[in-house]
Amino acid sequence: MIVAVDLLKPFSYEFFRNGLIIATLAGALCGLIGVFVVLRGMSYIGHGLSHAVFGGAALAAVLNLNYFLGAGFWGLASGLMIGRVSRKRIIGADAAIGVITTASFAMGLALQARFGQAKRSIDAVLFGNVLGVFTSDILAVAGVGVLSVVVIIGLYRKLLFATFDPEVAGVSGVSVPAMEAVLMVLLSATILVTVRVIGVLLISALLVLPAVTARLMTNSFGRMLWLSPVLGAIFGGVGMYISWYADIPSGAVIILAGTLVFIAAYSAVGVRRRSQLAGLSHH
Amino acid sequence: MKSVPEENQNLMKCEHMSCSYGGAPVIEGVDLTIRRGEFVGIVGPSGSGKTTLLRALLGSIKPVHGKVERLPGLRLAYVPQLETVDWNFPVTVGEVIGMSRPQRLMRPKSQNSELALIEDVLERLGLGGLLQRHIRELSGGQQQRVFLARALIQKPDMLILDEPTAGVDVRTRHEVLHVLADLNESPPHGDGIAIVLTTHDLNGLAAHLPRLVCFNRTVIADGTPAEVLQPYFLERTYGAPMEVLQHGGMPIVLEQGGDELRNRLNRSSAS
Structure with a gap:
């Protein structure tokens, strides 16, 4: 009975309940968008965009503008720029991310050095802070989540076609640049509203881990599209809960929980393949 | 007129x-x-x-x-080279074929009539019953037929x-x-x-x-x-320079230096 009370104790605090809700929602949202990030071979983009967001956040802090609005605008602009530069094919997407986002990150560092008062806010962007979550933050994540689900359902086949086979999609009447822009907008919005939970340094992992784990579990795009958000939600919720007892920052625990599940799935796939090969060798 | x-x-x-x-x-x-x-x-x-x-x-x-x-x-419908396909992409035969159909808002899944059309084309191409299979699990001929089916679904x-x-x-x-x-x-x-x-x-x-x-x-x-x-x-x-031989009513093109093949064809014709 005492154990049960202990296990439920964190739920008596509103800040924990809010943190748990936002961590779960953020995990699901990153899991959903992460499917496209992973399958388009742009896992690095989450990492890059989070750095771009750092520059925007620093600038917003210096100019005394709304902190996350500045970061979000900057991230969105960077995302669209990366998409545009990489489509030219003169330089690859990875190089475009490297140039645009590191320039933005450098600007953030310069502003931080010049205007030291911005440091406190910038720490929150880098490492996340679930203790100060407001209802408005939860609504923002939920809103972007609902928007993402509606857009992905509405454009399901076009997004799949443009991701799997952009050349043929283009000649079949799908506007590939438009689909890329839609995904960049959703990704930038996702980073903007989840940055408070995970922090920019760990957000790229939350974009990748649920999707790659789901990929190990299914060969179907449709199944991956619901499996990845479910895994992301579990990583977020369980990680947040464990962080209460382990007294470790929630972002780190969420990522570690996801990594453990990924390792388990990877090992299980390896065992299954080895046993299939062993079965073949007996025939 | x-x-x-x-x-x-x-x-x-x-x-x-x-x-x-x-x-x-x-x-x-x-x-x-x-x-x-x-x-x-x-x-x-x-x-x-x-x-x-x-x-x-x-x-x-x-x-x-x-x-x-x-x-x-x-x-128009286009079938790309199989070598350009990402075979590790998580996509089933049904998903590949269905992606080329126009989509009505809020209906991500194929409708029954659409599924029937897909099944018809698959049956015609000898791919019936493979909708749930991953594209990598098929033979080379089946893989080519899947991409043909995706093109044919567009009624080109x-x-x-x-x-x-x-x-x-x-x-x-x-x-x-x-x-x-x-x-x-x-x-x-x-x-x-x-x-x-x-x-x-x-x-x-x-x-x-x-x-x-x-x-x-x-x-x-x-x-x-x-x-x-x-x-x-x-x-x-x-x-x-290239040479052209006739064999069984069909032209056969030989690169210059194809003497060995020409000799074999001559032996084959003689026998």
């Missing part, structure tokens, strides 16, 4: 067409007409602009000179294929050729389908087609295989 019989209807006509990617023209002065129900092979060496020609036919690049006239409302008037037999074994090549010939003769959607493909395979594929175009930056020759597979045209196309 006399109407054009449907079987002779021009689907597409290129007149003095030149295309470039911003620099010097990759293809120049191309005159080519594709009629309904035709089966056309385009042969030429690597770097001769075959893929650029296909892109111009598809409308994904615009000519810098000349023009391309398309029949109003012309439906013209089917354009880039190297459909590149990198496949002899059996798969025969399989693909027979499927294409069958589609050309009796298409699944009523109207005749024109088929245009590129190939490097002169003897295994090109020689079996009703119409052949030798292409190297422009059209070198256009006609039946017997008319086109001539040493003069082949040397102009490939930039190297």
Whole structure:
């Protein structure tokens, strides 16, 4: 009975309940968008965009503008720029991310050095802070989540076609640049509203881990599209809960929980393949 | 005014067409007409602009000179080289085929009538019952048929294929050729389908087609295989001397230095 009370104790605090809700929602949202990030071979983009967001956040802090609005605008602009530069094919997407986002990150560092008062806010962007979550933050994540689900359902086949086979999609009447822009907008919005939970340094992992784990579990795009958000939600919720007892920052625990599940799935796939090969060798 | 019989209807006509990617023209002065129900092979060496020609036919690049006239409302479908497909992408046979259908808002899944159409095409292509399989789990011939099915679901008037037999074994090549010939003769959607493909395979594929175009930056020759597979045209196309033998009524192209093969063919004819 005492154990049960202990296990439920964190739920008596509103800040924990809010943190748990936002961590779960953020995990699901990153899991959903992460499917496209992973399958388009742009896992690095989450990492890059989070750095771009750092520059925007620093600038917003210096100019005394709304902190996350500045970061979000900057991230969105960077995302669209990366998409545009990489489509030219003169330089690859990875190089475009490297140039645009590191320039933005450098600007953030310069502003931080010049205007030291911005440091406190910038720490929150880098490492996340679930203790100060407001209802408005939860609504923002939920809103972007609902928007993402509606857009992905509405454009399901076009997004799949443009991701799997952009050349043929283009000649079949799908506007590939438009689909890329839609995904960049959703990704930038996702980073903007989840940055408070995970922090920019760990957000790229939350974009990748649920999707790659789901990929190990299914060969179907449709199944991956619901499996990845479910895994992301579990990583977020369980990680947040464990962080209460382990007294470790929630972002780190969420990522570690996801990594453990990924390792388990990877090992299980390896065992299954080895046993299939062993079965073949007996025939 | 006399109407054009449907079987002779021009689907597409290129007149003095030149295309470039911003620099010097990759293809120049191309005159080519594709009629309904035709089966056309385009042969030429690597770097001769075959893929650029296909892109111009598809409308994904615009000519810098000349023009391309398309029949109003012309439906085109494209089958890419299998080598360009990402075989690790998590996608089932059903998902590949379904992605080419237009989507109504809030209906991401195929409707029953649509699934029935997909099943019909799959059945016709001998792929029934494979909708839930991952594309990597299929044989080479089945994989080619899946991408053919995705194109056919769009009910095309013209089917354009880039190297459909590149990198496949002899059996798969025969399989693909027979499927294409069958589609050309009796298409699944009523109207005749024109088929245009590129190939490097002169003897295994090109020689079996009703119409052949030798292409190297422009059209070198256009006609039946017997008319086109001539040493003069082949040397102009490939930039190297080639010999042509007749075997069982079929032209067989030999690179110069193909003495060993010629001797074997002669022995085979003698026996």
